[in-house]
Amino acid sequence: MTRKSESKLRAAAYASSVGAALLLAACLGVEVAQAQAIMRTPTISVPSRTPTISPSIAARAVSVSRGPGPITTTARIPSTRIGTPVLPYARYSPNLYPSCTAPYRGADGECLAQPNAGGEGNGKSGKKVASKGRGNNTPVAVNQRIFAGEFVAEIDGALSVTEADELARRHGLARVASENFPLIGATFGLFRITDGRPTETVRREFAADGSVRSVQPNFRYALQDQKPAVPVEGDPAQYALAKLRLPQAHTLAHGANVTVAVIDSGIDAKHPELANSISDNFDALGSAEGPHVHGTGIAGAIVAHAKLMGSAPEARIIAIRAFGGTTGGAESSSYIILRSLNYAAEHGAQIVNMSFAGPKDAVIERAIAATAARGLVLIAAAGNAGAKSPPLYPAANPNVIAVSATDQQDRLFSASNRGNYIALAAPGVDIFLPAPEGKYQMTSGTSFSAAYVSGVAALLLERNYTLKPEALRMTLAKTARDLGSPGRDDLFGDGEADAFAAVTAVPANSATPVAAASGTTKREDADKRHDEPGIRAIEQPSLSSAGDKAAISQADRPATR
Numbered sequence: 001m002t003r004k005s006e007s008k009l010r011a012a013a014y015a016s017s018v019g020a021a022l023l024l025a026a027c028l029g030v031e032v033a034q035a036q037a038i039m040r041t042p043t044i045s046v047p048s049r050t051p052t053i054s055p056s057i058a059a060r061a062v063s064v065s066r067g068p069g070p071i072t073t074t075a076r077i078p079s080t081r082i083g084t085p086v087l088p089y090a091r092y093s094p095n096l097y098p099s100c101t102a103p104y105r106g107a108d109g110e111c112l113a114q115p116n117a118g119g120e121g122n123g124k125s126g127k128k129v130a131s132k133g134r135g136n137n138t139p140v141a142v143n144q145r146i147f148a149g150e151f152v153a154e155i156d157g158a159l160s161v162t163e164a165d166e167l168a169r170r171h172g173l174a175r176v177a178s179e180n181f182p183l184i185g186a187t188f189g190l191f192r193i194t195d196g197r198p199t200e201t202v203r204r205e206f207a208a209d210g211s212v213r214s215v216q217p218n219f220r221y222a223l224q225d226q227k228p229a230v231p232v233e234g235d236p237a238q239y240a241l242a243k244l245r246l247p248q249a250h251t252l253a254h255g256a257n258v259t260v261a262v263i264d265s266g267i268d269a270k271h272p273e274l275a276n277s278i279s280d281n282f283d284a285l286g287s288a289e290g291p292h293v294h295g296t297g298i299a300g301a302i303v304a305h306a307k308l309m310g311s312a313p314e315a316r317i318i319a320i321r322a323f324g325g326t327t328g329g330a331e332s333s334s335y336i337i338l339r340s341l342n343y344a345a346e347h348g349a350q351i352v353n354m355s356f357a358g359p360k361d362a363v364i365e366r367a368i369a370a371t372a373a374r375g376l377v378l379i380a381a382a383g384n385a386g387a388k389s390p391p392l393y394p395a396a397n398p399n400v401i402a403v404s405a406t407d408q409q410d411r412l413f414s415a416s417n418r419g420n421y422i423a424l425a426a427p428g429v430d431i432f433l434p435a436p437e438g439k440y441q442m443t444s445g446t447s448f449s450a451a452y453v454s455g456v457a458a459l460l461l462e463r464n465y466t467l468k469p470e471a472l473r474m475t476l477a478k479t480a481r482d483l484g485s486p487g488r489d490d491l492f493g494d495g496e497a498d499a500f501a502a503v504t505a506v507p508a509n510s511a512t513p514v515a516a517a518s519g520t521t522k523r524e525d526a527d528k529r530h531d532e533p534g535i536r537a538i539e540q541p542s543l544s545s546a547g548d549k550a551a552i553s554q555a556d557r558p559a560t561r
Helices: 002-040 161-170 199-207 239-244 293-303 334-346 362-373 446-463 469-479 499-505 514-518 526-531
Strands: 146-155 173-181 186-193 212-223 259-264 278-283 316-321 331-333 351-354 377-381 400-406 422-427 431-435 439-443
Touching (some): 146 173, 161 173, 161 186, 186 199, 186 334, 199 212, 212 362, 239 422, 293 316, 293 439, 293 446, 362 377, 377 446, 377 469, 422 446
Parallel strands (some): 259 351, 278 316
Antiparallel strands (some): 212 331, 431 439
């Protein structure tokens, strides 16, 4: 009995220990299975920061299952500024859909102070000029597009200088300059903050004053050229002459008695290529700077007549210095461009060349409209910000002929802007032009394409001084040599300008142009050049005639053009 009892007790103890072991194993097994299920579940990336959701976008919950069942998620909405619904940045190029306004964009269209678009930083600026820290929304680079702490304001024209200064002092401002602009029939002033207050606060208070009609930032403008090589000597072939058929066009017109205002940097009037071509000078900056490489090159593309040939070698130039700087580059502002346009319109210009670009500017848009209303032909560089850039101004203004750039193989200049506002194309890559101190330069940019077209416009006005701006524009468009896809496109507009086809399309008017009564005379060598129409011409096979251009009906043209 004793042995049997002991045996039963051992069996019971053994069974209890086995049961405990099985129970423990079962418990451990459950935990391992659950862990494996979690490990097999797709990893969920949860941002470390709670994204800011615009009120206009409905928030969506993220549901996570604890068990091995399916895990449901919804697409994470990127962070945006409050009240500014923006589609997910991953779907678009930052250049094409920047979440900033024009004053906050760089010359290439990128946002200079753009906030990150979410926890992963997908919305960073391509130029990386803003703070590199995540979530930093401070517009640290805004000053690259405007002059910090400066305003251009229309004020009551009845105010005296003393009263204008008092107006400025009441708002913690200094009046830098002010004057009446007959072009737009208004008085504008340039004002600067003196007490360090926030710009937006000052702007609101200033705009609310009864003597102030409007207030805006003083925007920056940049010349549209690439950095040129070191100035060189020599006389290489100018392929632009053959592309534009200028030697043939010069058998009919040279731009005599036509005045072109060049709003640019300083021009070297003493350069042999520009001798006797500068009829007037105006320094809108009031500076003491000398000639600049860009302005000298632009003038040369229009009127060069020594070793080189401009598109209108007998035209007269009003040299308006609007761009300057001591750091090697040259820039201008809204107020200075306004002064320049006013001077050009008030001093007999028939064509205005604007080889610069900037943001859309209410003051300059108003001045452009008034200048066009006076019958002046306005021509501008399309811009060198590339395919992803938003439209640049003044080229994108519908009153302006916007010109893109081509190279020797008729390809679009890689940096040239695109868009339905492009009117024409012209050579602008590796262009040989005069430089200060009697030197020469090889340079590129839509700046020089615009200058060539300004000269071609001068040929048309010499041919028929009664030609109106819209008729001149249509003549250039209909006689252009089609490039790219057939018909009009966003790269070349209506095609590459053809000076000879355009001049022959305009009926000659033998009457004396009004401009000839201004008292200025033709250059001293004008008669000689008429006797030698082919001087400096490069013998090249004739390009296609106007008949080769694809027919474009007026109905096919964009409304802006």
